[in-house]
Amino acid sequence: MPKILxxxxxxxxxxTNGNPTDAIKEISLEVEDGEFVSIVGPSGCGKSxxxxxVAGLQKQTAGEVFIGENPVTxxxxxxxxxxQDAALFPWKTVKKNILYGMEIAKISKDEQEKKLDQYLHLxxxxxxxDKYPSQLSGGMRQRAGxxxxxxxxxxxxxxxxxxxxxxxxxxxxxxxELVRIHQKEKKTVLFVTHDxxxxxxxxxxxxxxxxxxxxxxxxxxxxxxxxxxxxxxxxVHIASEIVADISRGAIxxxxxxxx
Amino acid sequence: MQSKxxxxxxxxxxxxxxxxxxxxxxxxxxxxKGAVSKVFLAAPTDIIEEGVQIISDGTLWPHFxxxxxxxxxxxxxxxxxxxxxxxxxxxxxxLEEYMNVFCAAIMAIPKVAILPLLVLWFGIGFxxxxxxxxxxxxxxxxxxxxxxxxxxxxxxxxxxxxxxASRVQTVFTVVLPSALPTIFTGLRLAAATxxxxxxxxxxxxxxxxxxxxxxxAQTLLNTPRVFFLIILITVMSVLFVKIISLIEYSVCHKxxxx
Numbered sequence: 001m002p003k004i005l006x007x008x009x010x011x012x013x014x015x016t017n018g019n020p021t022d023a024i025k026e027i028s029l030e031v032e033d034g035e036f037v038s039i040v041g042p043s044g045c046g047k048s049x050x051x052x053x054v055a056g057l058q059k060q061t062a063g064e065v066f067i068g069e070n071p072v073t074x075x076x077x078x079x080x081x082x083x084q085d086a087a088l089f090p091w092k093t094v095k096k097n098i099l100y101g102m103e104i105a106k107i108s109k110d111e112q113e114k115k116l117d118q119y120l121h122l123x124x125x126x127x128x129x130d131k132y133p134s135q136l137s138g139g140m141r142q143r144a145g146x147x148x149x150x151x152x153x154x155x156x157x158x159x160x161x162x163x164x165x166x167x168x169x170x171x172x173x174x175x176x177e178l179v180r181i182h183q184k185e186k187k188t189v190l191f192v193t194h195d196x197x198x199x200x201x202x203x204x205x206x207x208x209x210x211x212x213x214x215x216x217x218x219x220x221x222x223x224x225x226x227x228x229x230x231x232x233x234x235x236v237h238i239a240s241e242i243v244a245d246i247s248r249g250a251i252x253x254x255x256x257x258x259x
Numbered sequence: 260m261q262s263k264x265x266x267x268x269x270x271x272x273x274x275x276x277x278x279x280x281x282x283x284x285x286x287x288x289x290x291x292k293g294a295v296s297k298v299f300l301a302a303p304t305d306i307i308e309e310g311v312q313i314i315s316d317g318t319l320w321p322h323f324x325x326x327x328x329x330x331x332x333x334x335x336x337x338x339x340x341x342x343x344x345x346x347x348x349x350x351x352x353x354l355e356e357y358m359n360v361f362c363a364a365i366m367a368i369p370k371v372a373i374l375p376l377l378v379l380w381f382g383i384g385f386x387x388x389x390x391x392x393x394x395x396x397x398x399x400x401x402x403x404x405x406x407x408x409x410x411x412x413x414x415x416x417x418x419x420x421x422x423x424a425s426r427v428q429t430v431f432t433v434v435l436p437s438a439l440p441t442i443f444t445g446l447r448l449a450a451a452t453x454x455x456x457x458x459x460x461x462x463x464x465x466x467x468x469x470x471x472x473x474x475x476a477q478t479l480l481n482t483p484r485v486f487f488l489i490i491l492i493t494v495m496s497v498l499f500v501k502i503i504s505l506i507e508y509s510v511c512h513k514x515x516x517x
Contacts, residue, residue: 057417075420087414091436091514101422104432132514152422 002030003188004054004156009063011049022213023049026063029207029216031156034186038199041209041217042246047192050209051160054190055081067156077105080154082162086145088133094144095120095129101152115151122181123147139170143177150181156188163198172230175201179226200239201228208245218245301483306490309483318472323491325467326457329385330499333392334453338446341397345404345442349430355405366398374460383464388457395456396449403445407438440515443507450503454496469495 006029015021024046031037039047052058054065056075065072067079088097095116096103102112120126123143133141142162149157163171175198182189182202193199199206203222210217220238228235283303289295290302301309313319348355374391381387411434419429435442461470469492476484 055421057420075423077421077423079421081417081421083414083417085414087412087418089415089418089433089436091439091511100418100432104419104422104424104428134514 003033003035003068004029004031004190005064005066006030006050006054007064007066009050009053009060009065011046011053011058012061024209025213025215027209027214027216028063031188031190033188035205036182036189036191036203037205037207038191038193038203039207039209040193040196040199040242041214042211043194045209045211045214047194047209047214048160050214051081051158051190051192055079055158057081077101077152078155080149080152080157082142082146082149082157082159084161085165086133086138086141086162088141088144088148090133093130093132094125094136097133097144098125098129098147098151100148105152119147119151122150124177137170138166139174142166142174146178146181150185150187154187156190159189159191161192161194164194171195171198176227178202179228183226196239196242197230200235200242201230206238206242208242298480298482301486305483306486309481310487310491313484313487322467322469322472325385326461326469327495329388329468330392330453330457333389333457334396334450336389337393337396337449337453338400340393341400341445341449342404342442345401345408346430346435348401348405349408349434350426362398362401365394366402370394370456371459374463377460378464383466388460388465388468391460392453392456396453399449399452400442400445403448404438404442407441407445408434410441411437439511440507443503443511447500447503447507450500451496454492454499458492 006027008026008028010025010027011023012020013023027050029037039050041047049058053060054072056072056079067076072079088094089100092100098119099112099116102115116129120129123146125140125143125147128136128140128144133144136144142165146162163174166174179202181187191199191202196206200220200222206220206222208217208219209215220242222235222238224232224234286300287302287304290297290300290305344358348358370391373394374387377387377390381390408430415433415437416429419433424432457468458470458473461468462474465471469488473485473488473492476482476488
């Protein structure tokens with residue numbers, strides 16, 4: 001039984017002239033329990049649309065999504081989502097932001113405090129709990145965003161280009177932390193990125209989407225154990241293969257890949 | 260470098276002070292020498308003297324209190340109703356759809372034009388003033404609340420949704436806090452117009468209040484008192500707006516940049 005099952009999912013938009021346009025077309029994907037899968041593809045290929053459908057934030061036009069045995073009918077606390085720009089509330093402190101989900105779920109204060117301590121530790125946020133988001137660096141903000149999602153202990157975690165707004169060095173650190181957390185917690189993660197090296201470094205499997213209407217162009221299994229080296233021959237080889245596949249599949253398409 | 264910049268500012272400041280002093284000296288000389296009639300202009304010393312006079316003999320105090328009370332009650336009700344209704348509209352969009360046309364219509368009426376009606380309905384005392392101040396302020400506060408709520412970022416809504424926040428939870432934990440700066444803008448704008456409302460209505464028909472005192476002074480051709488009251492009303496209005504800004508600062512300064 002896969003943890004995330006995406007079955008023939010399509011999404012059709014009406015463009016400004018009222019003509020139906022396919023964003024994604026009949027995508028099927030299975031993510032196993034504890035697996036880390038990345039989705040890469042050219043910009044505008046519908047990666048974010050796909051992840052929002054899995055999160056229940058958008059409705060697909062056809063097909064089904066299952067988390068475990070349950071079909072996704074809308075957003076749920078069992079499906080954790082980490083957003084692109086962290087989407088912290090600027091009027092709340094880091095602590096209050098991280099605890100937001102627990103407040104909404106009306107979990108007892110004692111439980112909140114206990115978990116908070118644990119996740120502040122896990123995300124290296126100790127000492128920053130009383131700061132406001134505007135007082136933090138981009139990397140710190142995203143750490144808080146991840147903590148806010150993980151503290152709810154969701155069955156699966158979806159991440160939509162979470163590190164795209166931070167500088168390169170911070171991104172590398174955050175990637176290593178994410179690997180460490182994933183090794184420790186063994187969560188099922190579906191990760192969207194346009195950074196191929198990031199996808200290869202983090203994932204057990206990388207899924208390449210084609211340009212619109214997007215279908216799965218190819219999958220790459222990365223059988224290298226963690227901790228990985230960024231200069232590992234095999235990883236470098238896979239990354240260049242993905243790049244080659246993209247340019248083959250999207251010859252006249254503009255792409256924004258970081259190679 | 261810094262001292263140079265400081266000098267530049269000082270230089271302009273000195274010019275400003277000189278201009279002001281020149282104006283005051285002109286008023287003083289022109290009036291005391293009889294070049295301008297005492298009916299049209301007041302000498303600064305006369306204005307001060309008149310001010311001290313009406314404060315010390317107790318003429319001003321009851322009127323001042325009446326105006327302050329009218330403002331506080333009228334503006335207070337407007338703030339509660341404006342923000343409250345804004346919250347209700349955000350919670351129940353159908354209510355906005357239903358009420359909006361009426362509110363827009365009442366808002367479009369120049370408030371000063373309905374003063375005669377208000378006097379008929381509520382008399383020339385406290386009540387008609389409170390109602391007028393309320394009408395002056397409530398729409399600015401209401402529409403700023405609603406606009407602020409609508410400008411809440413899509414990503415904040417998504418966060419609320421993934422944590423399964425209910426509609427009420429979303430409005431109170433996400434939409435309203437994000438609208439706070441806009442709500443305070445409304446409160447500040449309304450504070451200034453509330454003063455216009457109170458002074459105007461007291462000048463038109465009243466038995467007490469600073470505006471009443473002002474129109475009385477004008478009838479008696481007591482120009483120094485007119486000047487003093489204008490200054491007093493201006494200072495009160497500026498202070499009131501400052502108080503609102505202070506409240507906003509104490510609520511928002513921790514998380515807002517700047």
